[in-house]
Amino acid sequence: MALAAVIPRQASDPRCARPADVVQGQLPPRLRRCRGLPSLDHRDFMRVSLIHNPSAGDDEFSREHLVWLLQEHGHVLAHEAAKNEDWSHLIEDPGDLVVIAGGDGTVGAAALKLIHRHVPIAILPMGTANNIARALRIHGGPAELIAGWPTARRRPMDVGVASGPWGKSWFIEGVGLGLFATAMAVLDERDSRTRSKPGTRESKLERDVHTLKGLASEYPPLLLDGTIDGRPLSGKVLLVAAMNIAAVGPNMDLAPNADPGDGQLDFALVREERRADFIDYVTTRLRGGEATPPTDVHRGRSLRLAWSGYDAHIDDRAWRGENPMPDAHAAIEIDVAAHALEVLLPPATENA
Template identity: 35%
Template sequence: MTAHPVLAVPAPSVEAAATLIFNVGAGGSAHSTPEALVEALHQIGYRPVYRATDSEADLHLALDDVTGPVFVAGGDGTVRAAALYLAGRPDVTLGIIPLGTANNVARTLGIAGDPLEVISSYAGAQAVPFDLGRLTAPWGHDVFLEALGCGLFAEVLAAYDPEQGKSPLRAAGALGAVMRKFTPAPLTLTLDGEVQPPLDSLLLEVMNTPATGPRLPLCSGADPGDGLLNVVWVDAGEGEGLLTYVAALAAGDFAQLPSVTSKPVRSIEIPYYGQPFHVDGEVRPAQPDTYGVVRAEVWEAALQVLVPIGGAP
């Protein structure tokens, strides 16, 4: 992340007020306790107020009037939910303590490891701006931290239904069911106001971070601090098989495939014919016989996030 200015956040000489949000349902929450995290924050000079959340209503109440550092312990879903409340508030700085499974946002910032060690690394951390994507669509207004997309991944996610909980068996079943009937849709994109040639899109993703979903590295060049989004699409006409894509993702070579194109943009318009979309890890279900446009644009420096020493400024 290099385009925006980096602000040094010196370790407080006296205990400074802070807020700790802890999601007890996150994947790694069993390995940490709120009490241990509070004590670790005390050790680096903060006086945290711990606020437990297990619902969106709880989160709204917890973040309604906060200022200063807000440390969020949880996975990408918890980070997303908190970020939606904190976006556009220059008096708040977000610190992520990853407890989830994928932790795409934290990994983008170079934040990984044991939660107590992560907190320790925040001593003398830097605050850096973090862009978001915001959009208008037939279903309403939306914001994403990682990615917005339609096509194969969105269809599989819709069939899988993350609201039912995580299950590798259900995921495999959803992939098989979608692959049996999926037909790539012809799309004519508009990138930064310029209409593109029509394409049969197997997958279309608007990326703000390098990876989304279960750590799918779809765009290694995506940088949430550069004031841009990255549009990635797969042209179904190239005829590459599913195993080719899986192998390329595992090897980190996805962008080098002949069928894959990636372009940096500030805005994109995507034709909408009722197909399902995903917004980060959430599904916007299909709306048959509904037509319109999904328009996404970068929201520059919507958040201020803490990056540990040695992270990814």
């Protein structure tokens, strides 16, 4: 189904609005939007809000270039904000479409502000891993993707909610407990101590995977005690991940068949006896190769686990097990909220 918010207009009718008529995202009272009429310049007009990460990408992804592209395709910029700015005005009046230009951190943070708002989001991937865009098969440059919006369809997307010693948090990618979470915490702590960071996408992925491999050989296993949809879950594992999409972190496809719109989560486990297989998998990925992850995957809607002090991550945010909230419960609860978001998929992405 084409995007319902796309509004064609007719130049011969003086009451119909054109992009140039819109001031600060608002139409003058004398003008109206005209539906069902052909467009003079064959483009479609939407009020869009732009959220972008100014530190990601190159000149192709600069704020100025993105705004120019949006206007060149006939859209009107209702609001614009950088990743670390106040978005409250944007969330209150997002317009017809929220455009998120950035990596997984930016996409996740912005999308979670739009849960159950029934306003579609459009992703322009420009990060390191781009796991969310990969899961939705969104690829290509901003000009190509923006050009596909008039014939795009809305795709429902699930989100997850995790409650534990860290409090309550929504997530887009996944929640991880154990090895992967510890690796993320180590990398965060290393980044906070030094100004020198990998300069390219490839070098950052290589650093992240190398850190994960280094920890995997001697990482103490977690002793699971919990349930998935009421079914018992036990044993010794290096990690457990509740996945809404296939990959997390440096393109680690822990749940290759995860579908972010099926109303369920994929719970991936790496059991202790498969430690060597996991190290081989990480080594292959470090060398740029493809490999099948040595994970046991269980699909369901809810996970309940007793917490015994291990590290966790919620999307790209690491949380150390020694820092529980003051009123924390020694339990972890993870659930799915089906179809809480809508994502715009240009036609080229669906055929990829």
